[in-house]
Amino acid sequence: MAVLGRGVVPAETPILRADDLGALRGDGIFETMHLRAGRPWLLDQHLARMSRSAARLELALPPRAALVELVDQTAAAWDPAEEGGLRLVCTRGPETGGPVTVFATAFAIAPAIRRARREGVAVVTASLGYPVAAREAAPWLLGGAKTVSYAVNMASLRWAAGQGAEEVLWLSSEGYALEAPTATLVWLARKILWTVPPEQTGILAGTTARWLLDHAPALGYRAGERLVRPAELADADGVWLVSSVRGAAEVRSLDGVARKPAADTAALLDLLGYGR
Numbered sequence: 001m002a003v004l005g006r007g008v009v010p011a012e013t014p015i016l017r018a019d020d021l022g023a024l025r026g027d028g029i030f031e032t033m034h035l036r037a038g039r040p041w042l043l044d045q046h047l048a049r050m051s052r053s054a055a056r057l058e059l060a061l062p063p064r065a066a067l068v069e070l071v072d073q074t075a076a077a078w079d080p081a082e083e084g085g086l087r088l089v090c091t092r093g094p095e096t097g098g099p100v101t102v103f104a105t106a107f108a109i110a111p112a113i114r115r116a117r118r119e120g121v122a123v124v125t126a127s128l129g130y131p132v133a134a135r136e137a138a139p140w141l142l143g144g145a146k147t148v149s150y151a152v153n154m155a156s157l158r159w160a161a162g163q164g165a166e167e168v169l170w171l172s173s174e175g176y177a178l179e180a181p182t183a184t185l186v187w188l189a190r191k192i193l194w195t196v197p198p199e200q201t202g203i204l205a206g207t208t209a210r211w212l213l214d215h216a217p218a219l220g221y222r223a224g225e226r227l228v229r230p231a232e233l234a235d236a237d238g239v240w241l242v243s244s245v246r247g248a249a250e251v252r253s254l255d256g257v258a259r260k261p262a263a264d265t266a267a268l269l270d271l272l273g274y275g276r
């Protein structure tokens with residue numbers, strides 16, 4: 001772990017005050033990056049998104065150079081031979097006022113994530129209860145911001161586990177697929193690699209999905225963004241949940257209905273640079 005202004009400290013070092021608004025209110029933002037060969041992948045894209053999140057929360061994010069230094073310190077303390085994740089966090093700081101709290105941690109990739117790359121995941125759909133356009137029209141819903149308020153995301157995953165599934169695909173009230181609690185939806189249909197449009201829906205603009213779609217021609221595909229319903233996903237040539245830590249996990253069943261294995265999962269993971 002590294003703390004802004006202090007550098008690398010032992011991971012068990014206490015660094016938050018009891019009245020830190022990140023802990024009290026979930027009032028803060030974060031980014032999670034993939035650590036490969038000891039370096040964070042897509043660092044620029046993650047820092048750009050963090051700065052958009054900060055603007056949405058009116059949070060005084062430290063200058064980019066200070067964040068880069070913090071990330072560099074954290075990455076340098078990680079064994080480059082081990083694949084990992086790097087989380088960069090900025091909370092609003094003490095309730096009584098004061099500077100934002102900023103730290104970064106490095107962590108090992110969980111065995112369940114590696115298994116998901118190899119074997120795929122069972123996914124159940126769950127409604128978020130609001131229409132596709134709700135978040136764009138209501139800035140206080142913080143659409144598109146990566147905030148530390150992930151209690152709903154984690155509750156969704158526990159609910160999925162109760163149904164015997166590993167993942168959730170959130171739906172709008174009209175029944176359109178949005179995203180997963182920690183991943184972006186990508187699907188292949190008629191040689192086009194699709195994802196859900198982030199601006200129109202208020203989902204998080206995934207850095208991994210963006211990179212993958214920008215490189216779709218390397219797989220022989222075109223790329224596009226549109227809304228989709230789960231029934232249409234059932235007929236797709238491949239459906240994946242993609243994110244910085246997992247790379248890509250193929251959706252092997254949706255609401256209990258098995259899907260045929262996609263031909264492209266290994267190629268996707270190779271292109272993205274993730275091992276199994």
Ligand code: PLP
Pocket residue numbers: 032179180181182183184204205206207208209242243244245
């Ligand atoms: N959507 C949500 C809600 C997420 O939390 C994440 C990542 O954690 C993603 C999508 C995928 O984003 P990225 O590819 O930038 O990791």
